[in-house]
Amino acid sequence: MKKTSLVSVSLIVMFLLMSFTLVPSVSAQNEQVTLNLWDIYNRPTQQPIVKKAIKEFESRHPNVEIKRSVAPLEDMKVRIMSALKSKKGPDLFIVNNGENMMGPVVRGGHLLSLDKYAQKYNWEEKLMSLDTARYTEDGTTFGKGNLYGVPFQAEYVGVYYNKSIFEKYNLSEPESLQEMEEVCQNLKEEGVTPIAVGLLDDWQFFHLFGEIQNSVLAHYMGADLANDYLNDLILSSAEDRTWDNGAQVRAAKIAQEWAEKGYLIDGFSGLKGDDAMSVFAAGKAAMFVQGIWYAGSISEKIDAGFFLFPSYEKGEGIPPQVGGVGVPLGISNYSDHPDLAAEFIDILATSKFTADISLEKGALPAKAPIEQRYEEGTLNYDIVQGWNKVNKVDRLVPYLDWATPTMWDTMAPAGRKLMKGEIEPEKFVEKIEEDYQKWLEKKPQ
């Protein structure tokens, strides 16, 4: 009797134990799962892609719901920081490149390395270089190490031009900085504003100066070495590199001269970036040095073309161009469903519809080269051609303000003073170098 009851009790216990171990694996297939996604992809070029990716993912996994929350970048950063510090938050969230977000988040141990998923889904093959979404595991070096984010779109800066104005004054796309200045001079003499730019938005200065700087650096160093030099400064915080050199001073001098000679729109210092675009799109300026994100707004209003910022001298080849991947999406280290989150990223970044919708809306998928599907002579045709040319020679360099966490706050006021002639180009470069050296001293080792 005793023996029988002992056996039956043991059987019951074993059964219970087995059922407990079986329950999770059975229910994992059917349990209702929620993946939280916090992003900033609210532009008309992005919204439909994210919505379609969610729909596609949910149709593959009927038991998974993606709960999405969208906000502007700065607001979203605040939300993400608040959530992560208590080791909570969404499964998937945007993680802006460099020290402006990815660095501190990696150092805090909040991001999951995506390398195994990159291998599984073959992202390195399907997408463009993802180096600007990499950090070493300790979060000290940007641009190499683990993959912490995957973008689905890309962007770059170039020169928009008003075709009617160019035709009217018999001008052609400049092939050197000197020709660019000649075009500006001719336009100015004809009473036409050569370049629209709104420096009340600091990033418009970064982009204009960045393009001039790249052209000058490529002239003095050669395009490939200039590329390496910029990547060392901006991505790697290289200790053996300096901003303080003759080429940087020359670039700052050219930017200042353009302002002094009246090549930039009157009142550029008090104009917002979007307003500068509106001036250009209203046909009141001949050129606009800006990113491809304005293409949709511009092509709605005027017949515009787009060319790569020219080299310093004719025939020097394509100088480095400012641009890179869009804000990537990362996976939280606290996510209970990283595999599902990675599958969603794959759908978002590599689906055919991502490329189709991006190109249809005038944006670029995070791929290179891109199959040309626009009609020759259109603005989007020029943008895709330029993109393929730049990527063919691998001359895309990151945004200048990624160099240090304080570079934005240093370069912006220095740039404003430079363009208003309040400081010498040497002083401008000195300030940037000072900021860089300070960062080298205090950056996490």
Place this chain on the structure above:
Amino acid sequence: MNEGKYSSPLNDIAGRFTPYLYLAPTFIVVSMFLLYPLFNTFIFSFTKWSGLNEMKFVGLQNYFRLAEDPKFWSALTTNLIYILLFSVVPTVLGLVVASIIGRAEIKGARYFRTIFLTPQVVASVAIGTIFGWIYAPSFGVLNRFLESIGLSFLTRTWLGSSSTAPYAVGLIGTWIWTGFCIIIFLSGIQKINEDVYDAAKIDGASAWQTFFYVTLPQLRHELVVVFILTLIRALSTNVFGVVSAITGGAYNTRPISLYAYQLSFVQYEVGYASSVVVILALVIFTFSSITFLLEERGG
């Protein structure tokens, strides 16, 4: 007759605590959303912390750094301009306008009240956009207006120069707050007994004397409310939204609150930003205390 039946010691104690019971919800909410974060900020101000990783105690280092930070002092100077234009000027203008129209019969008073309060309900982003157009260099309303009346020499790049931008932004504050001040002072003036004015009239008081000896002392409480409310807006929330929308802090328009925000969420220096916020809270506290003290002495 039955009073004694209900005044047991237990009831007395319960009765004594009744007011606190009513205060409790507000106290709990304020503690949760204000005192607790403020206390935390104070603690963070003694640390080196990115907001995302381990905190490191650094003592008073952040405060020493603050004393030598030109960006902090620049923001503080800008804030003084904002105090003048978001708070002092609207208070004075509101007082003057309310005194002039306060006792007059105005047709459509409700309409004017609505107009005066409109800037209060417009979102900061919209205000930024509207004034961006007004101040725009070549196609801006202000420069166009100056040109049309033959004052072209006065046209400026209003937001594109450190000498004009802080004042141009400050004047937006004057636009937002003057109407509010007028409304508060108007309601104050309407409460003043008409007999007091009659007595002043009989005594031969001039308009100025009536204002300084009758109106102004009677509006003491309204003055305190208006000044403190506008002061807080000049130092923190309202100015933050307006500046972010119109200049992003360029050309010496960055107030302390925006600097603290950028330190926290752009540069990831939450510890240092907390010391900036503590100083900001101290500035608000000092100004408010002085105002309350002056009111008490005046009373």
